[in-house]
Amino acid sequence: MTNLLAARLQMAMSLGFHIIFAAIGIALPLMMCIAEACWHRTGDPIYRTLAKRWAKGAAILFAVGAVSGTVLSFELGLLWPEFMNFAGPIIGLGFGLEGFAFFTEAIFLGVYIYGWDRIPPLAHWLAGALVAASGALSGILVVSVNGWMNTPTGFDLVEGVATNINPPAALLNPAFVSEALHMTIAAYAATGLLVAGIHAIMLRKDRDNPFHRRAMGIALAVGGVAAVLQPLSGHYSAQVVAETQELKLAAMEAQFHTERRAPLRIGGLPDVGSQTTPYALEIPGGLSFLAYNDPNAEVKGLDAFPSDEHPPVAVVHVAFQIMVACGIAMAAVSLWGALAWWRTRRLPTGGAFLTAVALASPLGMIAIEAGWTVTEVGRQPWIIQGVMRTKDAVTTVPGLWWSLAAYTALYVMLGVVVVMLLLHQFRSSPRAEAPTGEGL
Amino acid sequence: MGFLTSMTPAEGVAAAMLVALIVYALLGGADYGAGVWDLLARGPRAEAQRELIAHAIGPVWEANHVWLIVVIVLLFTSFPAAFAVVMTTLHIPLSLMLIGVVLRGSAFTFRSYDATELARRRWNRVFSIPSVVTPILLGMVVGAIATGEPGRAAEAGGPVPLLSTWLRPFPIAVGLFALNIFAYLAAVYLTLETVDRELREDFRRKALVSAVTLGVVAWVVYLLARDSAPLVYEGLDRASWGAPLRYATGAMAIAAIAALALRWFALARLAAAAQVAMILWGAAAAQYPYLVPPHLDMTRGVAPPIVHKLMLIALGIGSLILVPSLIYLFRVFKGHTFQGGRRDEEGPVRPTPA
Ligand code: HDD
Ligand code: HEM
Ligand code: HEM
Numbered sequence: 001m002t003n004l005l006a007a008r009l010q011m012a013m014s015l016g017f018h019i020i021f022a023a024i025g026i027a028l029p030l031m032m033c034i035a036e037a038c039w040h041r042t043g044d045p046i047y048r049t050l051a052k053r054w055a056k057g058a059a060i061l062f063a064v065g066a067v068s069g070t071v072l073s074f075e076l077g078l079l080w081p082e083f084m085n086f087a088g089p090i091i092g093l094g095f096g097l098e099g100f101a102f103f104t105e106a107i108f109l110g111v112y113i114y115g116w117d118r119i120p121p122l123a124h125w126l127a128g129a130l131v132a133a134s135g136a137l138s139g140i141l142v143v144s145v146n147g148w149m150n151t152p153t154g155f156d157l158v159e160g161v162a163t164n165i166n167p168p169a170a171l172l173n174p175a176f177v178s179e180a181l182h183m184t185i186a187a188y189a190a191t192g193l194l195v196a197g198i199h200a201i202m203l204r205k206d207r208d209n210p211f212h213r214r215a216m217g218i219a220l221a222v223g224g225v226a227a228v229l230q231p232l233s234g235h236y237s238a239q240v241v242a243e244t245q246e247l248k249l250a251a252m253e254a255q256f257h258t259e260r261r262a263p264l265r266i267g268g269l270p271d272v273g274s275q276t277t278p279y280a281l282e283i284p285g286g287l288s289f290l291a292y293n294d295p296n297a298e299v300k301g302l303d304a305f306p307s308d309e310h311p312p313v314a315v316v317h318v319a320f321q322i323m324v325a326c327g328i329a330m331a332a333v334s335l336w337g338a339l340a341w342w343r344t345r346r347l348p349t350g351g352a353f354l355t356a357v358a359l360a361s362p363l364g365m366i367a368i369e370a371g372w373t374v375t376e377v378g379r380q381p382w383i384i385q386g387v388m389r390t391k392d393a394v395t396t397v398p399g400l401w402w403s404l405a406a407y408t409a410l411y412v413m414l415g416v417v418v419v420m421l422l423l424h425q426f427r428s429s430p431r432a433e434a435p436t437g438e439g440l
Numbered sequence: 441m442g443f444l445t446s447m448t449p450a451e452g453v454a455a456a457m458l459v460a461l462i463v464y465a466l467l468g469g470a471d472y473g474a475g476v477w478d479l480l481a482r483g484p485r486a487e488a489q490r491e492l493i494a495h496a497i498g499p500v501w502e503a504n505h506v507w508l509i510v511v512i513v514l515l516f517t518s519f520p521a522a523f524a525v526v527m528t529t530l531h532i533p534l535s536l537m538l539i540g541v542v543l544r545g546s547a548f549t550f551r552s553y554d555a556t557e558l559a560r561r562r563w564n565r566v567f568s569i570p571s572v573v574t575p576i577l578l579g580m581v582v583g584a585i586a587t588g589e590p591g592r593a594a595e596a597g598g599p600v601p602l603l604s605t606w607l608r609p610f611p612i613a614v615g616l617f618a619l620n621i622f623a624y625l626a627a628v629y630l631t632l633e634t635v636d637r638e639l640r641e642d643f644r645r646k647a648l649v650s651a652v653t654l655g656v657v658a659w660v661v662y663l664l665a666r667d668s669a670p671l672v673y674e675g676l677d678r679a680s681w682g683a684p685l686r687y688a689t690g691a692m693a694i695a696a697i698a699a700l701a702l703r704w705f706a707l708a709r710l711a712a713a714a715q716v717a718m719i720l721w722g723a724a725a726a727q728y729p730y731l732v733p734p735h736l737d738m739t740r741g742v743a744p745p746i747v748h749k750l751m752l753i754a755l756g757i758g759s760l761i762l763v764p765s766l767i768y769l770f771r772v773f774k775g776h777t778f779q780g781g782r783r784d785e786e787g788p789v790r791p792t793p794a
Binding site: 056060062063064070071074076077078081084085092095096097098100102103104107109110111113114115118119164165166397406 | 498508524527539548549746755758761762766
């Protein structure tokens with residue numbers, strides 16, 4: 001067990017924790033704004049109660065999102081000083097602009113949550129819209145930094161030193177659009193379906209409760225549209241990876257050998273020893289078609305790359321399969337809901353549908369964790385693809401196990417408390433007979 | 441205005457970092473200071489004091505906190521070598537400080553959402569104790585850098601010393617200095633947050649006490665600096681503006697104490713803020729041109745000029761949005777503290793969480 005592994009695990013754990021709050025921090029404000037807009041348009045007080053209850057829940061999630069994000073900013077230096085020493089000037093612009101997005105988000109979040117009765121309704125709604133916009137922008141900018149790690153541009157490497165640095169070019173790296181698009185849609189899909197699932201569970205016990213019906217309606221609208229778009233954006237992401245990080249694609253698809261008409265493997269557990277992937281359902285030519293729009297295209301296998309540059313194939317492949325499976329399930333539930341709504345023009349609240357939405361609620365967050373595992377573990381052993389290896393970036397400070405243990409314990413405690421507080425709040429949600437009651 | 445033309449882009453970013461650090465101390469630091477008074481709340485009005493503190497920092501603590509992120513981002517973008525040295529040689533205090541930041545921020549929010557009285561008291565502890573520890577650690581990091589130990593350890597290479605770079609008298613004194621500054625600012629600000637005479641007197645007394653202890657701690661830090669941080673000590677002494685700055689800081693301190701005594705609280709707030717800004721400006725100017733003494737100055741391990749220029753442009757454009765938003769935030773939630781220093785008639789205006 002080396003210092004490097006402790007650093008990698010701590011970074012993975014910190015980011016895996018932060019991303020849940022980040023995804024909610026991007027999507028929940030949009031849903032709150034929609035609820036408040038519905039109240040302004042229809043005058044139905046339930047929408048106002050809904051916006052206020054979501055805002056109450058959001059306050060906890062934003063606080064933990066903000067502090068866990070601060071930990072990450074320091075951890076880039078505490079765990080990977082060599083990476084920051086090299087990359088700081090190149091990616092700093094992205095983090096600088098992101099800093100302003102955080103500022104706007106934090107300022108107008110304070111105004112939104114604490115200013116319900118202190119500012120005019122339109123100003124209050126605008127504050128919410130600004131939180132939604134700046135949350136999405138902060139996500140896009142930080143993902144651009146990650147995009148740069150996967151497809152480094154905007155500098156020339158001369159004897160290990162980055163020269164004639166061009167920060168805007170680094171910001172607009174080849175993977176930027178696909179990653180930012182895929183992550184932002186992922187945030188709306190995951191949060192939308194998560195919130196829809198929670199209200200679906202409530203609706204099963206209290207079928208015509210107008211509060212939960214409206215809540216699920218908005219959540220399903222946001223989550224559903226995003227969930228249907230996500231496979232398309234994922235496909236685009238896969239094609240960008242096929243061009244820029246062929247080794248990562250090979251790992252994702254457990255493609256051991258370079259071949260034409262490469263099959264798309266569904267499921268399967270890659271076995272590096274035997275260079276095979278047992279238990280996989282293979283669709284001939286599927287991968288060639290998906291990656292290069294030509295079933296006969298040649299797909300580079302892992303064997304085309306030096307073995308010391310291979311990422312952990314099993315982890316990357318399984319994570320990719322989990323993400324895609326979740327994506328397909330989420331899109332299916334969303335299409336089912338859309339069809340049912342289209343036919344009856346009413347929110348579908350059939351028992352089977354509510355169960356499906358309830359079961360699908362955690363899939364989005366699972367897919368996000370799996371997606372990031374694909375992106376980050378798939379890049380290994382590089383921290384900057386082709387430029388710097390992770391083992392050369394780690395800090396020389398000994399005993400990182402202590403830091404890993406401390407932060408893991410801290411985050412486990414935080415996670416438990418957040419879940420308890422939110423459950424407490426869900427239980428005290430307004431009942432059918434007191435729909436307009438403030439119930440706060 | 442010669443310095444505007446002679447300033448290199450790197451120095452421009454360093455100046456922006458100093459401004460961000462000063463604003464962080466004046467706003468975010470004061471939020472931590474409020475947590476100190478939350479911990480020390482005693483007597484019949486203890487709960488009322490805690491209530492006032494919660495309402496005072498509730499809507500603004502998250503925005504005030506982002507200034508620290510701005511300082512870190514500017515540091516690792518324009519001065520990556522200094523950032524790497526600080527993050528390596530001061531790993532433990534920074535990591536502990538981070539845990540304090542997480543506990544304080546989360547506990548503050550949990551406190552207003554947990555119904556049971558027992559839970560609220562527990563979260564109160566988890567909020568107020570880190571509010572004391574975090575400023576001390578932040579001060580210790582700044583103090584440690586001034587001693588030059590981290591710089592020397594990094595320059596020497598070899599295994600990273602875990603404790604010797606920061607667990608020393610001077611950094612500890614600077615840590616207590618930072619805690620005292622934040623508590624002092626918080627007490628002065630809180631006198632304007634309420635119209636309840638008794639509560640206002642409580643915080644007036646706390647402000648006066650912390651103003652006096654601030655003077656004592658400042659003097660101790662100054663004495664210790666002579667042999668613990670010679671570079672900074674001489675910087676303050678040899679500079680032509682050194683003496684006038686010290687006298688101006690002293691004048692502000694006396695003005696703040698006088699204003700508190702005469703209950704001109706709005707004036708006290710101005711004087712205290714100016715005093716703290718000058719303390720930080722003086723310390724930074726004394727350490728200039730070194731970011732991490734003794735070897736990392738504005739020229740070594742620094743990003744190329746294009747990076748500094750882009751950051752300055754980004755800062756300029758960004759502040760076009762940021763400054764009005766901040767003014768709006770403080771007008772909505774701190775407006776009541778600006779209407780005349782001593783009005784007693786209107787009921788207390790409480791921002792109510794959702
Ligand atoms: C795509 C989404 C996303 C991703 C991948 C990240 N973040 Fe994040 N971050 C957000 C989306 C976000 C957010 C939605 O903007 C947050 C969450 C809650 C909030 O208030 O803002 C946030 C908060 C947040 C904050 C606190 C800002 C504040 O006080 O409001 C910091 C300093 C960071 N993040 C830094 C990082 C770093 C250094 C990351 C990577 C190593 C990172 N984030 C990954
Ligand atoms: C968007 C900005 C991000 C940045 C700048 C970033 C940066 C980093 C860095 C510096 C490392 C350590 C070096 C390495 O292992 O390659 C890392 C590893 C990792 N990150 Fe990211 N990351 C980002 C997003 C995320 C998110 C949101 C997750 C959420 C799950 C994530 C998951 C991981 C994992 C699992 C590892 C460990 C990979 C390994 O070492 O095997 N990353 N990331
Ligand atoms: C259904 C089909 C999907 C496909 C084909 C797909 C494909 C991909 C690919 C190829 C990557 C790696 C991109 C890179 O490393 O640059 C990726 C990453 C990712 N995926 Fe998916 N994905 C799908 C569904 C989903 C869903 C449903 C979610 C979440 C709700 C999701 C969330 C993510 C995230 C968060 C990342 C890492 C961030 C990024 O690289 O953008 N994906 N996906």
